[in-house]
Amino acid sequence: MPSPLIELCDLTRNASTLSSVVQLLNWDQETYMPHAAAAHRAEQQSMLATLVHERRTSPRVGELIAKCEGDKSLVGDPATPTAAMVRELRRDYDLATKLPGDLVAELAKTGSQAQEVWKEARQKSDFAMFAPWLEKMMTLARRKADCYGTAKGGERYDALLNEYEPGITAREIEAIFTPLRQRLTAFIAKVKASKNKPSDAPLHSRIDQDKQHKFGQFVIEAMGFDLKAGRLDVTTHPFCSGMAPGDTRLTTRYRDEKFTDALYGTMHEAGHGLYEQGLPKLGTLASNNGLAGLPLYGTPLSDSISLGIHESQSRMWENLVGRSRAFWEWALPHAKQIMGGDLNKYGVDDLFRAVNMVTPSFIRVEADEATYNMHVMIRFEIERALLAGQMQPREVPGVWNKKYKDYLGVDVPDDRRGCLQDVHWSFGLIGYFPTYTLGNLYAAQFWDTIKGQIGDLDQQIKRGEFKALKTWLNTNIHAHGRRYRASDLCKLLTGNPLSADHFMTYLEGKIGGVYGV
């Protein structure tokens, strides 16, 4: 009798192959698709989403999971890879089967349309144009949350969170965010009061986009991103798509007048990309129960753990590496050689100080390391209230602008640069934003462990040697796929549950040093 896991993995592999096509459709829509193709693209997306959904929810998959769950050789020891595989297949199946097919199709189609509306509304800075679509997406999100169901005493928001950050609740996030906000508010106040402010002049060296692109490619190749198994393109809203085995695509955007926007955007996406390239998508199961050789593609063991863990990888490369003094010791000579121009006037310390400036602003993706988490917390609070019906879409601009004033002391000039700046809500990503801050916190906590294990990490970075760091991440995080849940992985690697302390200590040390506070 062959193991039921074999047929089960054949089925999930087929579904994943179809799903990888959906990801190509998404990538193409964001990069090269002609504008006039949008309506038909929505049809394609909807049709394929239905086909994928049918495969992920087929009764046969349910039967096979149940058989696996009853098979001691697979799940007897919960610490084995096969047990983790079955556990996560069950989670996926439950998530997939709890949504009816018509809701899945409607989410895909409405999301695709709403995204086009959002693009136009943002361009025109006209929130009223987008508001009815936000309401449509919230209504669908509530239906989705109700289909998933919520634990006793929980809220709908938890059910959506579970898609992105398995296991965590809104209340737990609030419990981590509240002290973070308090310690952060105090720190930002000290920084604002400092007389020892860095200058951002080095960042505003005017550099052609093709030179920026060349430097960006140089840096991500040094990081170890494989451009034979990936790409770097230009989009309005940068992202990383690990769409298929051997196919991980990054996007970025360039501004002539501030080259670090693209540089850090690119390093961020390449951090995600290294995770995707590090997942064992071409690997096979090494198992002692007759299943050795089973391909991992399409199973949870070649998939990423959570958005928070994904974000920990991007933030680590962007901030802990890219905004360190050691990084600029290595990178600046190359930056001068490739991009030249005004950069030649500056030294390592000028760049290090400039990229660590703290400037409360109204654009999340341009925010510095200290204020970034405030942007996330504002979105978390608003979307949690919208979903709960405690706020109406039409109220969003007012509430948004007030929170920016309260938390960061800034005046939002218009909706384009305010509540229309992010694409997420337009395609129904609710419960997604907090994972950005969870990522920052995981990154800082992992970093402390890595520094303990790679003694001369700082010296390696000064020489542009990223291999030991990449290998550590490959071995300790990427290679496991979803074998561990995020909270378990954190305890396994760092010895402790997630806390904002590592992040705040790192921030106070580095930024505090720059500002002399």
Added chain:
Amino acid sequence: MPSPLIELCDLTRNASTLSSVVQLLNWDQETYMPHAAAAHRAEQQSMLATLVHERRTSPRVGELIAKCEGDKSLVGDPATPTAAMVRELRRDYDLATKLPGDLVAELAKTGSQAQEVWKEARQKSDFAMFAPWLEKMMTLARRKADCYGTAKGGERYDALLNEYEPGITAREIEAIFTPLRQRLTAFIAKVKASKNKPSDAPLHSRIDQDKQHKFGQFVIEAMGFDLKAGRLDVTTHPFCSGMAPGDTRLTTRYRDEKFTDALYGTMHEAGHGLYEQGLPKLGTLASNNGLAGLPLYGTPLSDSISLGIHESQSRMWENLVGRSRAFWEWALPHAKQIMGGDLNKYGVDDLFRAVNMVTPSFIRVEADEATYNMHVMIRFEIERALLAGQMQPREVPGVWNKKYKDYLGVDVPDDRRGCLQDVHWSFGLIGYFPTYTLGNLYAAQFWDTIKGQIGDLDQQIKRGEFKALKTWLNTNIHAHGRRYRASDLCKLLTGNPLSADHFMTYLEGKIGGVYGV
């Protein structure tokens, strides 16, 4: 009772939407896909091809077609759009269902192997290595023709032609090609004997690829190609993919040392692209039997007629427009402004004469307007004789080289540059070559009609005004989809069946003028 045509069109529209995804996968593979993604891309293609095939061959489609064929309100008057729709849906269904699965699989497998052998044989210039595989492909092609079936008195070749050029027979093609060859042979001899030869120096102005790209985009926008509903990218082998409503993508390739290769390649693909953009893919049926509003996408009424008619559109823009003196009167000042460099040394007449040089050679894809059709006729004669068993594969090199000597007066140096130069036969494309020449002939015959109806066409081209021409093609050819078969459309538009006379008269006039013969 709703018309059976409604459900039928729902089914074909779904199949076409899935098929449009296959076309995006193909486009991406040729343009931006990372190298390491190739193996997974084959999985995606194979899975989607199967899904499309299942939909195109489902018994329900067959039942609905039969119902439509029995419905007088749809097919009673063969001149109506619905009758044409049903006629062409029957053709598509028969083509898709008449081949048994094992033959389809064997064609794919043998074609894939034969192509690998062909690559090696071509590299080694060793036809004997390829000959047994050509015989295998011919045997399979005969089986395929027998599955399709041949009309009484016809030959197997007709059944294969029908895939590419519905309705025409080998004998009809011969009747058109024979006088073409005779008149062409005499004309080429006169041109060869002329002392008044043009110089090709203007074409070898060294021009950067980004300037060539800018000029190419300028020209195709002037032609009326809608870049909001299409793109232009770079590939090794240029093509046009009218992949979806609102989405027609062209590709080209650039050579620094000969800018007209890319220019005419781009205009050629844009000619195909204008056809694709002109097809009523977003249109609906205007019908008097309760079917008004039925979407045309996925039905034969929004599809192109044949390869020959498609090629007539590309060749018209490439040659009849692009290689005219009027075109260069308009284009040269823009070319100088956008591309500059050595081009500034030349006048309109220099360019006009250079792009109309006639040079008999042994490579089809580099051939000029006059000699190109000879390459096609040689292949038609040989593949027809091979299929009929009147020639053996081992005889091909001898026959090939003799025909090149007889028809074009050139000595083929080796099989690599002779009978091994084209990939077509290796994957079983038999009956495809003649459509290239049919396209040239249709283009010239349509052109005479168009000139009669747009009195000052030449003056318009001199001013870069292509709108009347594009509108004529949109209205008279593109808008019909497959309502008319090619031969019927030709009679309808030009008053006569297809003849080589229009092409030869055009050629003798233009090229004869250049060479003073």
